[in-house]
Amino acid sequence: MNSMNLNAELFRQLSVIADDEKLMEKALKALRRLAKERLSKIDKAKEAVPYTMEELDRWLDEGEAEEGGTSSHDVFTQMEKKYPWLCE
Numbered sequence: 001m002n003s004m005n006l007n008a009e010l011f012r013q014l015s016v017i018a019d020d021e022k023l024m025e026k027a028l029k030a031l032r033r034l035a036k037e038r039l040s041k042i043d044k045a046k047e048a049v050p051y052t053m054e055e056l057d058r059w060l061d062e063g064e065a066e067e068g069g070t071s072s073h074d075v076f077t078q079m080e081k082k083y084p085w086l087c088e
Contacts (some may be wrong), residue, residue, distance in 0.1 A: 016026065
């Protein structure tokens with residue numbers, strides 16, 4: 001079901017129980033619980049991104065500017081020799 005259909009079905013079901021205060025309270029309690037879980041996940045997702053794009057860009061620029069190190073081609077070649085079954 002798409003969002004519009006789900007929304008319509010939600011209101012259809014709510015209209016069935018609209019005249020029963022106890023059922024409406026139970027429905028509201030369940031919706032609040034779901035909303036709280038959703039907000040908790042959103043808050044956790046925001047916490048999982050500790051760096052700004054500017055910081056990441058700066059780190060990438062610094063890494064690219066460094067001399068020495070190993071190129072990605074060289075790393076792949078080394079991996080291919082060491083673990084040939086992974087590169088099939």
